[in-house]
Amino acid sequence: MQETDALTEAERLMTVCNSCRYCEGLCAVFPAMELRRSFEKGDLNYLANLCHNCGACYTDCQFSPPHEFKVNVPRTLAKVRAQSFKSYAWPKAFRPLFERNGLVIAMLSALGFAGFIAGFALAHDPEILFQGGSFYRLMPHNIMATLFMAVSLYALLALVMGFINFWRDTGASDIRSGAGISIWQAVKDAASLRYLDGGGVGCYNEDEYPTDRRRLFHHLTFYGFMLCFASTISGTVLHYLFDQPAPYSYFELPKLLGIPGGIGLTVGAAGLLWLKFRRDEVMMDMKSLGMDVAFIASLGLTGLSGLLLMLLRETPAMGILLSLHLGVVFALFLSMPYGKFVHGLYRFGALVIYAAERKLDRPVTHGHE
Ligand code: SF4
Ligand code: SF4
Known part of the structure; x- marks a missing residue:
């Protein structure tokens, strides 16, 4: 007997699908499923994180509701996936954060920290808050860098610990030979969102007509985020190694990377939110909606506030x-280790396992070595 209702339902569905096999060409989940005869918790968590929730197997399934088999793979795997995020989170005491209203927590944290900075400036010299020009009059560069370095290192530690929990849970221990090739294959599959294409036709959203919009907006968001990250790194390198503090011109690396990054992040996140609110609820785990929206909104607001800051930096x-x-x-x-951000990490891990299984032509997860 599985630990939760979602795992029990996922085990039932995988047994039905393993007899049917109609969807084997749609994505990586079904070929991975076909390598197994039984499904333990680690197997189901692996398959759930391998699923990109494209919706194709729900639309194509002859056993989806109102059929008495009630097969709904996207929603069931979305529930298992959300539970797995919570069970892998580090430290354990913070696991309940996944169940709170992510949007409210994210916005309150952002406003709380913004209020702290503005209040600090108001208490010392209110004029600084309403003057354009250098950022560092409001908050000295060293304090800014130290604060964000500390938060980043904590987030990195919590994410690594979470990934170790995922890896142990799946029990994927037997992929050392050829691990490099599997990782490279997973990088290519993740970078192209290969399995978000519904078997080649696109992703299902609000109706039975698939489109590539979700993949497009996801690409804009992901690559926008990476460009913004690279922009921040380049600014840090220029500041500390070349003694060139901000502001930078439009022809220097921080802006060359940051402007397209900010536009991608803003447009991509707005598009993902638009699609999410139009999506047919039948394929979604509605309990995770707050967490999903909080993450996408935080990314979009990061891009938008960064662009506005660049345009209005000389104004009050x-x-x-x-x-x-x-x-x-x-x-x-x-909030990175306690929200939707982790989906990228565990999905990448699942893609590495899948690449290894394709190479070895056998399962490598728990109980199947
Ligand atoms: S989702 Fe439906 S059609 Fe697809 S393999 Fe499972 S039972 Fe068959
Ligand atoms: S929703 Fe898409 S990615 Fe997930 S199992 Fe179905 S076809 Fe595969």
Whole structure:
């Protein structure tokens, strides 16, 4: 007997699908399932994190409701996936954070931190808050860098610990030979969102007509985030190694990377939110909606506040915008290990396992070595 109702239902569905096999060409989940005769918790968590929730197997299934078999793979795997995020979180005491209303927590944290910075400036010299120009009059660079370095290191530690929990749970221990090839294959599959294409036709959203919109907006968001991250790193390198503090011109690396990154992040996140609220609820785990929206909104607000800050830095709005931007980024980093951000990490791990299984032509997860 599985630990939760979602795992029990996932085990039932995988047994039905393993007899049917109609969907084997749609994504990686079904070929991985076909390598197994039984499904333990680690197997189901692996398959759930391998699923990209494209919805194709729900639309194509002849046994989906109202059929008495009630087969709904996307929603069931979404529930198992959300539970797995919570069970892998580190430290254990913070696991309940996954059940809280993610949107409210993220926005309150962002506003709280922004209010702290603005209040600090108001208490010392209110004029600084309403003057354009250098960011560092509002918050000295060293304090800013130390604060964000500390939050980033904590988030990194918590994410690594979570990934170790995922890896142990799946029991994927037997992929050392050829691990490098599996990782490279997983990088290519993740970078192209190969399994978000519904078997080649696109992702199902609000009706039975698939489109590639979700993949497009996901790409804009992901690559926008990576460009913004690279922009921040390049600014840090210029500041500390080349003694070139901000502001930077439009022809220097921080802006060359940051402007397209900010646009991608803003447009991509807005598109993902638009699609999420139009999506047919039948394929979604509605309990995770708050967590999903909080993550996407935090990414979008990071991009938007960064772009506004760049455009309005010489105006009196600079102080408030900088406080808001730092607040949103701080909340985003702090909530990374306890929200939707982790889906990328565990999905990448699942893709590595899948690449290894394809190479070895046998399962490598728990109980199947
Ligand atoms: S989702 Fe439906 S059609 Fe697809 S393999 Fe499972 S039972 Fe068959
Ligand atoms: S929702 Fe898409 S990715 Fe998930 S199992 Fe079904 S076909 Fe595969």
